[in-house]
Amino acid sequence: MGGVLTGFGIIAFVILVGYVAGRLRIGGPTAPYVLNRIAFFVTNPALLFVTLAHADLRVVFSTQLLVAAIAAVASAAVFVALSRAFFRSPAPETTIGALGAGYVNANNIGIPVAVYVLGSASYVAPVLLLQLIVFAPIALTILDTTSRGTMSVRCILTQPIRNPMIIASVLGILVDVSGIQLPDAVYQPFELLGGAAVPLVLMAFGMSLVGSKPLQAGTGRTPIVVAVALKSAVMPLLAFLVARFVFGLEGQPLFAAVALAALPTAQNVYNFAARYERGMPVARDIVLFTTIFAVPSLLVIAALLAP
Numbered sequence: 234m235g236g237v238l239t240g241f242g243i244i245a246f247v248i249l250v251g252y253v254a255g256r257l258r259i260g261g262p263t264a265p266y267v268l269n270r271i272a273f274f275v276t277n278p279a280l281l282f283v284t285l286a287h288a289d290l291r292v293v294f295s296t297q298l299l300v301a302a303i304a305a306v307a308s309a310a311v312f313v314a315l316s317r318a319f320f321r322s323p324a325p326e327t328t329i330g331a332l333g334a335g336y337v338n339a340n341n342i343g344i345p346v347a348v349y350v351l352g353s354a355s356y357v358a359p360v361l362l363l364q365l366i367v368f369a370p371i372a373l374t375i376l377d378t379t380s381r382g383t384m385s386v387r388c389i390l391t392q393p394i395r396n397p398m399i400i401a402s403v404l405g406i407l408v409d410v411s412g413i414q415l416p417d418a419v420y421q422p423f424e425l426l427g428g429a430a431v432p433l434v435l436m437a438f439g440m441s442l443v444g445s446k447p448l449q450a451g452t453g454r455t456p457i458v459v460a461v462a463l464k465s466a467v468m469p470l471l472a473f474l475v476a477r478f479v480f481g482l483e484g485q486p487l488f489a490a491v492a493l494a495a496l497p498t499a500q501n502v503y504n505f506a507a508r509y510e511r512g513m514p515v516a517r518d519i520v521l522f523t524t525i526f527a528v529p530s531l532l533v534i535a536a537l538l539a540p
Contacts, residue, residue, distance in 0.1 A: 251439020
């Protein structure tokens with residue numbers, strides 16, 4: 234438990250540093266955008282490549298992947314059902330809310346949590362791949378066909394193979410499976426770049442919190458509250474029930490499955506909303522509140538399940 238608290242303390246401190254830097258306008262107004270892009274295109278892929286090239290693939294492609302899929306789909310489905318029955322939101326807004334209820338931040342928050350709390354970035358890799366290869370194309374297809382967006386089907390279907398984190402993950406898995414022994418001189422540059430991944434994304438997130446004004450009038454407060462509740466409480470509970478009583482997971486695998494389900498909503502959800510100009514305030518507030526609630530949620534999960 235002490236190691237878990239230390240991990241959260243490290244994450245919180247770096248986020249705080251980012252927030253202070255944002256308040257002081259260090260780097261200017263585009264600093265979070267620049268840091269996130271560097272992390273997305275350079276440092277995170279490097280970290281995933283090195284991690285998966287040395288990972289135990291039995292951990293990467295285990296029942297935890299099924300747990301993540303079941304919990305995410307169930308949580309999103311509940312939101313869709315509630316939206317159709319009570320909110321009667323248009324399809325694009327319902328899609329954004331469903332993503333908010335089940336699409337976790339496996340990148341910006343997931344990688345630091347996996348590294349510092351679970352002990353390895355390999356735990357988050359299957360969730361990242363599942364979301365980018367399966368969930369994102371499906372969501373983008375729905376948004377494309379129900380809103381004013383102009384993204385083509387070809388663009389949606391080829392998105393996974395244009396994502397640097399997926400490419401890096403696949404390459405790392407291929408190196409692992411093939412048994413190729415690459416020299417240290419090949420790995421070391423990637424290890425150096427990957428070492429910058431966690432601090433970059435945490436500082437960028439801290440900067441993004443500056444000036445946030447959530448739950449403004451007319452933003453659809455009820456769907457926001459429902460999505461936040463589903464993501465922060467229901468999805469981790471579903472993950473626990475499925476992992477423990479369906480697949481019989483215990484110890485570290487159970488802790489990892491539930492902790493990953495408790496991650497906040499991914500910032501990609503806001504990016505999708507902004508791309509189609511639908512549900513942007515809803516997406517923004519869901520991301521903000523699930524991120525705030527993720528800290529106590531993860532602490533409780535760690536206290537109850539950490540081996």
